[in-house]
Amino acid sequence: MIYYRDGRTVLATEGVNRKNVPLTQVPQVVRSAVIAAENRTFYQDQGVSLSGTARAVWSTVTGRQLQGGSTITQQMVRNYYSGLGQERSIGRKLKEIMIALKVDRSKQKDWVLERYLNTIYFGRGAYGIQAAARAYFDKDVQNLTAAEGAYLAAVIQQPTRFANPTGAALDAVKARWTSVIQGMREIGAITREEADAQVFPTLARQRAPLSLGGQNGYMLAQVRAELNRLGYTDEDINHGGLKVTTTFDKKLMAQAQQAVKSVLPDDTPKKVRTGLAAVDPATGEVVAFYGGRYETNQYDNAFSAKVQAGSTFKPYTLAAALEAGYGLDTLVYGNSPIRIGSADIPNSGGRSYGQAITLLQATQFSVNTAFVDLGQRIGLDKVVAAARAAGIPAGQLAPHQSAATLPLGVASVSAVQQASGFATFAAGGIHHEPHVIRTVTDSTGLTRKFAPSGTRAFSENTAADTTYALEQVVRSGTGTAARLWDRPVAGKTGTTDESAAVWFSGYVPQLAVAVDMFRDDNKPVTVPGYGELYGGTLPAEIWKTFMSTAMEDKPVREFPDPVTWNPYYWDTYGMAMPQQSGAPTAYPSGPAGSPMPYGPGDGVTVPGPDAPGVPGPPTGADEEQQGATGQDGEAGPRGGANGIGGATGPTVTGRSRDTGAPDAATRAAPETGTTRSDAGARRTGQTDVGTRRTGQTGQTGQTGQDGVDGQSGQTGHGGQSGPVAQIPGPQLPVAQVPAR
Structure with missing residues (x-):
């Protein structure tokens, strides 16, 4: 069973629903019912039924359907030893007999019966007597009555047909149940009077199977993948009776889907794909995501799809510079273009922002030339190291690690990776690996908890300054559409060349969320009524819609004060400026020996x-x-x-742009x-x-x-x-x- 993060709300039944119980918890009358139905000579035979096996072999030789004819020991061997298989053949039957004989000689009968009762399939997705008791009667096995035990014993013969019987199937299971009751009387488990007093039990309503629609299919795929990474095999998942508690919040999952649905126009082209991921900065838990429409595309947009990060990558470059000793008041080149070797790299639309602008302003208005300048001055190796520290895999950075445009976001990332990276800043520079599983309980009741310990990616000062710069993006830069009325927001827009991918990634102290939109054919992302999109338009609106509901009734928490930015004033347009008193900031204000301005x-x-x-x-x-x-x-x-x-x-053609929606x-x-x-x-x-x-x-x-x-x-x-x-x-x- 797979549960949402509360450990009680069922997300889905994946693999086997089973919980092992010791034989001592199974009432004697229930054990007797199973023996009466399946193998009355269980405690006397040698583990095999020669007459039953002979019938099966004869049926196969004559071409008729192969019959069962197996004892409880043989059935246990077939279920318990996965290497034996379930194919219906004489060869498999002979292997089964040999193992059953060996088991009968080496193990006690109660050992065999306990494992049989914990592995046999009872229908309704229930493997084992405890799961069956819950599935059919909504009670634990120790509370089963004789009539209920007889019903479960009857179901073993035809578990699918008798799982929720009506009509002829109901008549058949009642006849089978009556036969089991009489068998219990015949082997002395109950008296004649007790047998006559038994009443056919009332079954609990069968739970409707959980659909893979909505986001369920994506959630299950991620759970299975993470279980494999944690060392659980497919055999463990399918037949191990695991109880898995995920990190997913059911309410937030619904809100993520609703945010995308409510913001995107109804006539949004089907080829436009949208991903959303929400990560808890304190733990790395992926609490919610939107992966797309599972019914039409099983390749999800949040975990699996990776597109160029665009300018949402710039905070990693900023953090690398801050770690190297630069400050938010460091001056960088803001005019357009900037030449690297023989190539000119422009700002969006060829705009120039000044020969020397502060890192704060460069971030606020997403100035490409400033970040290319910064990358050259601190070294691209430091930019790569910062991105890796924030959780971006090395393999995704390697193809671009020597490119002058690396700081502009030419590396591809997923929405989950970007939400996790920004969560690092929200957590004061501590990075927690994103994950989707909280606990796993196996069939023996042993529980493993998964809470990856965080690692220090950046200093607290670096995280505080990066956050402050990203606050200005939302306050009066390119990300004003993501403002929340009741609390501070830090974030960054991203728009790649020709709007092939558009992003907004941002956070409040308690939650980091990334939203991206893209097309598989690399064509511009366009939506009727909006035209060609930018990160500050629909992605920022989706982010705001989701975060507004996600943080409703949550306490308002403030970000820490910046460290390398002196008190400032705001001009009439809300632009952050250095303090008016005191000497002007030197250029650059980085460490000794840093390059001179251009x-x-x-x-x-x-x-x-x-x-x-x-x-x-x-x-x-x-x-x-x-x-x-x-x-x-x-x-x-x-x-x-x-x-x-x-x-x-x-005049040049812009290669990357960040345009915010008008404030x-x-x-x-x-x-x-x-x-x-x-x-x-x-x-x-x-x-x-x-x-x-x-x-x-x-x-x-x-x-x-x-x-x-x-x-x-x-x-x-x-x-x-x-x-x-x-x-x-x-x-x-x-x-x-x-x-x-």
């Missing part, structure tokens, strides 16, 4: 295009065009910090530029507009903002001509972004 900065000399070292910023194209919006300078204790000139790069509060367009107006103070110099130029003239610098003591800010540096920003170093292969 463009101009305070005190940085930018070499010419052909000089070794750090190339200059990108120049404008030859035709007349407007420079990209520059980033706000930070205020110093007295004078304002230098503004950064807007940069213009070549109802701000109505901001998805993934707009990062420069915002300051609601807290009237100041100038916030927007740097490029001059009309031919690409040879540097951009106008940004006017510095007013210092806190009223002194005027410094004039921004003029932009210097240079090629598209390059990262010096070895040539690295570039994976397509992303092709599933």
